[in-house]
Amino acid sequence: MRTPAQGAPDLAPPPSLEVRGGRKNFGAVHALRGVDLVARAGEVTALVGDNGAGKSTLIKCIAGIYPFDAGEVFFQGEPAHISDPAKASDMGIEVVYQDLALCDNLDIVHNMFLGRELKKGIRLDEAKMETRAAEVLASLSVRTVRSIRQHVASLSGGQRQTVAIARAVLWNSKVVILDEPTAALGVAQTEQVLQLVRRLADAGLAVVLVSHNMNDVFEVADVINVLYLGQTAAQVRTAESSRAEVIELITSGSSSNAPAVPVAAASAPVADAPTTDANGSTLA
Numbered sequence: 594m595r596t597p598a599q600g601a602p603d604l605a606p607p608p609s610l611e612v613r614g615g616r617k618n619f620g621a622v623h624a625l626r627g628v629d630l631v632a633r634a635g636e637v638t639a640l641v642g643d644n645g646a647g648k649s650t651l652i653k654c655i656a657g658i659y660p661f662d663a664g665e666v667f668f669q670g671e672p673a674h675i676s677d678p679a680k681a682s683d684m685g686i687e688v689v690y691q692d693l694a695l696c697d698n699l700d701i702v703h704n705m706f707l708g709r710e711l712k713k714g715i716r717l718d719e720a721k722m723e724t725r726a727a728e729v730l731a732s733l734s735v736r737t738v739r740s741i742r743q744h745v746a747s748l749s750g751g752q753r754q755t756v757a758i759a760r761a762v763l764w765n766s767k768v769v770i771l772d773e774p775t776a777a778l779g780v781a782q783t784e785q786v787l788q789l790v791r792r793l794a795d796a797g798l799a800v801v802l803v804s805h806n807m808n809d810v811f812e813v814a815d816v817i818n819v820l821y822l823g824q825t826a827a828q829v830r831t832a833e834s835s836r837a838e839v840i841e842l843i844t845s846g847s848s849s850n851a852p853a854v855p856v857a858a859a860s861a862p863v864a865d866a867p868t869t870d871a872n873g874s875t876l877a
């Protein structure tokens with residue numbers, strides 16, 4: 594077990610997911626240059642930042658699609674090495690990507706079990722999948738779909754997002770990461786998806802919401818993590834922050850207000866950038 598951060602009262606359970614000093618280069622491009630993220634169960638943590646700030650790269654590293662070049666990941670307080678997407682899924686980390694990767698020609702049930710179908714002998718266990726899909730949708734209070742045997746092609750954008758999110762929580766997930774879930778939606782559908790996001794957190798999941806939309810962020814997030822040019826500018830509590838402060842952090846990387854909730858790892862040394870003293874000796 595790791596020890597609590599110095600000076601921090603550690604009465605709360607450890608975060609479901611924590612990244613400290615995450616770095617990722619693509620050749621000469623420093624996409625992530627020291628990212629710290631803390632996502633707790635029962636909370637929506639918004640991940641915001643300008644185009645190119647590194648949001649998608651960060652979630653891909655967390656999901657095991659790319660390896661971090663440096664930095665540490667903790668899952669429920671324990672050091673974790675997420676080597677590939679299957680490992681992330683096994684641990685209970687699910688990502689809903691913006692393109693959703695749903696199959697239009699399949700119904701809702703088959704989409705929810707895509708690639709992880711339940712079988713009885715060599716046949717698909719249709720009855721069990723249907724029951725389980727219905728249970729999950731009911732548990733998320735999803736009432737907008739007419740039939741779970743409806744083809745996904747006939748669903749609205751908001752309904753498709755709902756199916757993708759329900760698919761992510763079907764697997765005993767602990768952390769669900771949503772990449773811009775409302776980007777393509779109208780007002781009413783956005784509201785439905787945000788309510789669903791809130792219910793996921795209320796059900797005890799740690800939810801990470803990537804968003805450009807300040808209305809969405811301030812409506813649903815408990816905590817806001819701002820990335821600026823591949824670095825964490827701050828992680829602040831929504832209730833103790835303001836749009837002006839978050840926009841300042843997004844556009845300039847700093848704000849006149851001190852962050853209300855420092856990211857636990859903000860002071861951790863970055864592995865591949867040792868600090869040296871005047872004699873060139875590495876400082877501890």
Ligand SMILES: Nc1ncnc2c1ncn2[C@@H]1O[C@H](COP(=O)(O)OP(=O)(O)OP(=O)(O)O)[C@@H](O)[C@H]1O
Nearest residue numbers: 619622623624642643644645646647648649650651
């Ligand atoms: N596969 C890749 N190869 C090379 N460079 C990449 C790759 N993926 C991302 N980058 C670069 O890394 C930086 C961060 O990109 P990323 O897609 O993570 O940003 P983002 O915050 O998700 O932006 P947006 O809001 O536009 O989606 C950018 O400079 C981008 O060009």
Ligand SMILES: [Mg+2]
Nearest residue numbers: 645648649650
């Ligand atoms: Mg992106």
